[in-house]
Amino acid sequence: MFEKSTALFPVKERYCFLSHCAVSPLYIGAASAAAGFQQSMVEGGLTTLSTFIDLLPRFRDGFAALMRTRPEQVSFVHSTAEALGQLANGYPFAPGDQIVSYVHEYPSNHFPWAIQQRRGVELILLPNRNPLNSFAAEERPMGWSLDELERVCGPKTRVVAISHVQFTSGYAADLVALGSFCRERGIDLIIDAAQSLGCLPLYPEAWGISAVAASGWKWLLGPKGAAVLYTSEELREKLTPVLAGPGMMRQQFDYLDHRWNPFSDGRLFEYSTLPWDHVAAFAVIVEDIFHRYSIEAIRDEVFRLQDLFLAHLDRERYRPLCFDALHRSGILSIDVEREAETLVKQLARRNVIVTERAGYVRVAPHFYLDDEQVITAARCFNELAARG
Structure with missing residues (x-):
């Protein structure tokens, strides 16, 4: 097969x-696509760009199909940390609001939320729990308890920020149950999927997930410095942009039009020039691999x-x-x-x-x-x- x-x-x-949980080998078709874009820039620079106008739509269509969502919910970003930083810093937190996460999260899904404490937000970290009865309890990271998460979430909980798969132990969250819990309580569930997208099913709209961020150089077999972001329309309506540039504006190439007129879809996070060779690589990966299988x-x-x-x-x-x-x-x-x-x-x-x-x-x-x-x-x- x-x-x-x-x-x-x-x-x-x-x-x-x-070691596809670290930095994976780049898929050869993606390397060829990236090299093809660079060669075109060598030969013609600006004059060749129009031939690549379909890259972003292909990228969005491909990842939308992978996550069973709509293309307008998908954004190209550079890393999980950049994506989660935009979400955390743009979220309308008020003093006393709460974020729930796990004590052993990867730094890209810890620091963006930790710095919200200077806004008076409380960061609640779920303690390490051992779900393996046959394995001696130790201090090393393993997992966390959904029952415990449900106990600590209250009326002030605004966000649950958790990895789909923990990078140390490989413990995977039950996103169906977690998403259902958060959706019923109006909590935004924000998922770091760096260790799952491209390996495990992840369907944010069906599962009640507000955002998914995933770096492209692990299970997606993509280029280092490229990542994908899913956001729901409801989450985007809450956010205040924290990074700004011409790429996110409806007036696009009319650079003397300085009206604040950003897109309301996933382009809201594509604030400036994109690495088009990386976009080309991603477009080929989803078509060759994740559409085929x-x-x-x-x-x-x-x-x-x-x-x-x-x-x-x-x-x-x-x-x-x-x-x-x-x-x-x-x-x-x-x-x-x-x-x-x-x-x-x-x-x-x-x-x-x-x-x-x-x-x-x-x-x-x-x-x-x-x-x-x-x-x-x-x-x-x-x-x-x-x-x-």
Whole structure:
């Protein structure tokens, strides 16, 4: 079913790449599209731009289809931090309002909300909780409790800002249940999807999510410095723009028209010049990969590859964090008996690429890997453990 050739994914010629939760190899079709734009700029500069007028509509159409939303809800941004910074700083908080998040969030989904405390907003951080009865409770990050979140949310709670998938442990939120809870109480649910979009289904309109931000260089296999933002119309109506430029204005290229007349759709966040080579890359990625394969099929293949890895892993020496189906993600984090950073380096010398976070070794295969690669990676883990 899946096209897994080295022609499309040349990284396979040298590496077993199991770190799509970090910085992924760029999809070759995206690289070609970006290079094609740059070559056109070399040859003609301004004179060639009109030939790329369809890039943004293709980008918006593609990601709208991926998230089952409308193109006008989609924005091109440069990073998750930029997207969440615009939302947090533009949100109409009043002193005493509350934001609920998790104590071990990734910095891009922590600092934009933390600085709202200078506006008199209270930031409530859910404590770390261990959902694995078979796994000894430790201080290292694991997950959080939906019951606890529901208890701390009150009449002053305006925003719940949480990652779909926690970058350390791989713990995935039940967004259907969380979205339903927030929608019933008029709370804006804002999701950092850097570790899920491109791997797990994510349907913000159906699930009651106000905003989704995701960097493009992880599961989306896109260029570094490119990201996507979904916002609901209701959320945009609340916000005050904190970044401004000609790109967000209805008058567009009439640069002497200084009226404040911004778009009300997703273009509100595209305030200035975009990196068009990145837009070209994204447009090709969604068309070649995420239109060709359903996100459910991609998720199932990622989980199958994880299960194959686990079937060959020495479970006497390694303790994987195996969450139940509701909280499973593309990240399989493994507790190791030895120095995690040392193990990562030793695996890299065998061309098996993984990463370490919070003492866990993270194994994150994507759909294009072969079974033999995953089995070989597990055997490398076992051989290194046997050598001590």
